[in-house]
Amino acid sequence: MILKRKILMILLAFTVNVYAQDNNRYQINIEDPSNQLDAKTASNLRTAFNEQYPTFARLDGYRTKRNVTLQIANSETESIKAKAGEIKVNSAWVKGKSLDKMNKELWNALASNWSSFSKDKRKGYSLTFVSKDPNLDPVLRQKLIDTYFEVYPTLVKTFNDKSPKDVLFVVDTAYKAVAEASGNRILFSAGYMKAHPTDIDVVTHEGMHVVQGYGYGSGPVWLTEGIADYVRYKYGVDNVGSKWSLPAFKETQSYKNSYRITARFFVWLEQNVKPGLIATLDQQLRAHQYTEQSWVNLTGKSLDQLWDDYAKNPNQVQLKYSDKTSK
Structure with missing residues (x-):
């Protein structure tokens, strides 16, 4: 219980932001055919839902249900029981409870669906x-x-x-x-x-x-993914340990293959055409200033011409992979 209350305190600021942005995206339907909830209690339950469930959904991960049913289930819980898409409450417990207590109990019930939770902070960054x-x-x-x-x-x-x-x-x-x-x-x-x-x-x-943060319509997917794998190659901490590498060139490949194939092409460009090219393209994509003309403006050649040059001499590249075992 102490841990769950600590979790609630940690997430308070995050909850406010998510509530402001997402509360309209989540809906609750209270099923109370016997009218066991008075108007104030029902209103507080709706408020607690709007304050806690969007945060839970954001943290919960994959396709958390947006439409939630709240049922009176006195035989199933002494207070509140909750999971994605479903909340059950004990009408005797909830009667007369403050909004603060409802918030805490609902959050505790939702967080109990996770196997583990933590928040770490180091040098201005948190996870x-x-x-x-x-x-x-x-x-x-x-x-x-x-x-x-x-x-x-x-x-x-x-x-x-x-x-x-x-x-x-x-x-x-x-x-x-x-x-x-x-x-x-x-x-x-x-x-x-x-x-x-x-x-x-x-x-x-x-x-x-996350760093790219390009938004929609900034550029082709192959370029976004190629940059991400190029960054993995250059800044990864243990690519050797994961047996990850950039594949050798084949004539059947294209720069539009994305991921490692595109990343190897980018390494070749950085070493043989223009150092810093990928960082510049990344900036243009984020600013929504990227076009196919960007390649000509930055290198003097079109993308297809650059790929042709790469295809003629693909082995003119030095590859070095990160390896924690050697550190």
């Missing part, structure tokens, strides 16, 4: 970590946290000093891809991380997406 996987290896969890604090501040200082300094990690058992970033939240697949526990530089790739 909120929510795991919905009871089997998440604590060693892996700590490695993900340490990787964030090791690499993310460098990405912020190098590419975008206006990036969020408070980032959220969610490890979700329902999410089946690898990882994705949205705003300041990075969502990890519990299944993928269990199968690939050494791939800690997923944090570097997705952390760069």
